[in-house]
Amino acid sequence: MKGLLNRAAINREELEMIYRDNKGNISQRRINIIYVYEESFRAYCYVKRQQRTFKICNVLSIGPVRNVRKGA
Template identity: 40%
Template sequence: MAVQGRKEIEISQREHRPVSLIYMDSKGAISQRVVQVTDVTDEGIQAYCFLRKKPRTFRPDQILAASLQARRPIAR
């Protein structure tokens, strides 16, 4: 996985901690989401998005930055 914030994403998955992602979508729009990583695959980073309140897939090549957040449970 060649991605900015790789270490933070791995910690998020391993320790069940949310991570803030800054990414650029396919149209070039930049946004920020707080997510909890559930899986990392060749297709992307599977995560629960707290903004959308549902699972999302993030492409590693579109992640510009990642930073760990304080622990909080997944609200489903």
């Protein structure tokens, strides 16, 4: 996972993440990685519209943003 985070930080790729906070609440977020630490990472969160620090161990799923097409 750290490889994905580091690559996204270098290439300024937007990621989609499913995250569980310390209270057990689950949220889906779109983020842009700023810096990767040993056990956490700093990212701009488009949901909260501010920089946030996330624990790597609380990430349930993460990957590139998927473009969903609707209609025929």
